[in-house]
Amino acid sequence: MENQTEAITYSKANDRIEIVHYRNWTKTYAPHTHTSHLTLGYVEEGRIRLVLNGAELLCGKGDTFRIPPDVLHEIGPADGESYSMMVLCVRTEPEPSDPNLQQLRRAILEQPENLYLIREMAKDAHISPYYMIRRFRKAFGLTPHQFQIQCRVRKAQKLLEEEKSISRVTYDAGFADQSHLDRCFQKVVGLTPAQYRDAIRAGDQQSAGKNLANR
Structure with missing residues (x-):
């Protein structure tokens, strides 16, 4: 090629x-x-x-x-x-699974930016930290911490789609600073936040062009 x-x-x-x-x-x-x-x-x-x-x-x-x-x-x-x-x-x-793990998963999904320590997660899931991490990874493919970071990146993506500034996205998605956002974002998405925003705009322009052509 x-x-x-x-x-x-x-x-x-x-x-x-x-x-x-x-x-x-x-x-x-x-x-x-x-x-x-x-x-x-x-x-x-x-x-x-x-x-x-x-x-x-x-x-x-x-x-x-x-x-x-x-x-x-x-x-x-x-x-x-x-x-x-x-x-x-x-x-x-999602397919039904352990209700305690599902509740924990939902809590992370809904507010990934919040500080949520492993011991707090285990307490909410009513099991030991070690057992909670094992069961969570088996059910959802990632450890709770990895899942939370990934969810923060997904939230950052949504905020960028809403045309929020990168500095605002850094804070709202729960990252320590912009370099932290950049590292995590590139690892999951393969792009910097700025490159992702450009790709979204390019996709929107293509969609708009197709809509005009079909009128």
């Missing part, structure tokens, strides 16, 4: 469906989960390496893949070359 400029755009059909388009992408995403989202992907060019719950899957041009909600996975180029793919993220309802 020819070496072209990397590009990524985000488009939202509604609050439940989002489309992400990666073009000539080379980034690798560290292990993470998609909370309450089913992810469906289609590889347009190149090859990707998908590790799903420890199992490796190689996908080439024309291949599709499926990532269930709350399942630990990582993704990146299979051979060091760039890839292009389209990803559809569909919001789903």
